[in-house]
Amino acid sequence: MKAFAILSIVGMVLLSCGGDQSQLDSKALKKEMSDREIKKISESEILNLAKERGDKIATQAQMALGSKLKEALQEGGPVHALEFCNVNAYPLLDDLRETYNVSIKRASLRTRNPDDKPNDIEAQILDAYQYNIENELELNDNLQKLGDSAILFTRPISLNNGICLNCHGEVGTEINQLTLEKIEELYPEDNAKGHKLGDLRGMWSIVFDRKELVLDL
16 A cells, blocks of 8 residues: 555656646747747838848948048148049949948949949939039938848038149149149040039938838837
C-alpha cells in the first residue's frame, strides 16, 4: 500500500509538471505566432520615413560636396575646383548610396555635367521650383510616388554663395578667361554659366526603394 501511495504521489507530481510545461509551450507558440504577424504599415508612415531619410541624405550630400569644393577653391582657385568636381563630385556620393541603398544625383535644367540631365519627372519638378523662384514663393522639399515600387525625394539647390559665381556667373566679370577655358575643356556642352545669386542651380534627386522603407518600419 505504501509503495502504491508513493507511486501515486510521484505520478501526480509528474502530471503537474507536465501541465506547467504545456502551458509554457502554449505561451511560447502564441508569442511566435504574434511575432510572425504581418505588421500593418500606413502610407503616411512610409512617406514620413522617406521624407526624414531624404532630408538626412540631402543634407549630408550638400555638406560633403560643399566642404570639398571650398577646400579645392582655397587650394588652387576656380580652375582647381573645376578639376576636382569633374573627377570627384559623383564618387563623393557613393558612400551615401551604399549606406542608404538609394539612387542619388544632382539634377539641373542648366547642366554642366551631362550626368545631371533630368528625366521627365525631375524636369517637371525643376520647372515647379523655377516657377516658385520667379514668383518669390517658398522652395520646399518634395515627395513623389514613382509607381508602386519607389519614392522620389527632391530638394532644391539655390545659388546663394557668391563664391559659386566664379564658375557659374557671368563670363568676363565673375568667370575669368582661365576658368572659362577649363570649363570648355572639361564640359564642352556646358549650359551652367550666366547665373546670378538666388538662381535655381538644380536639385538633389534621391530615389528610395519602397520595400526597403517598409522593412525599416
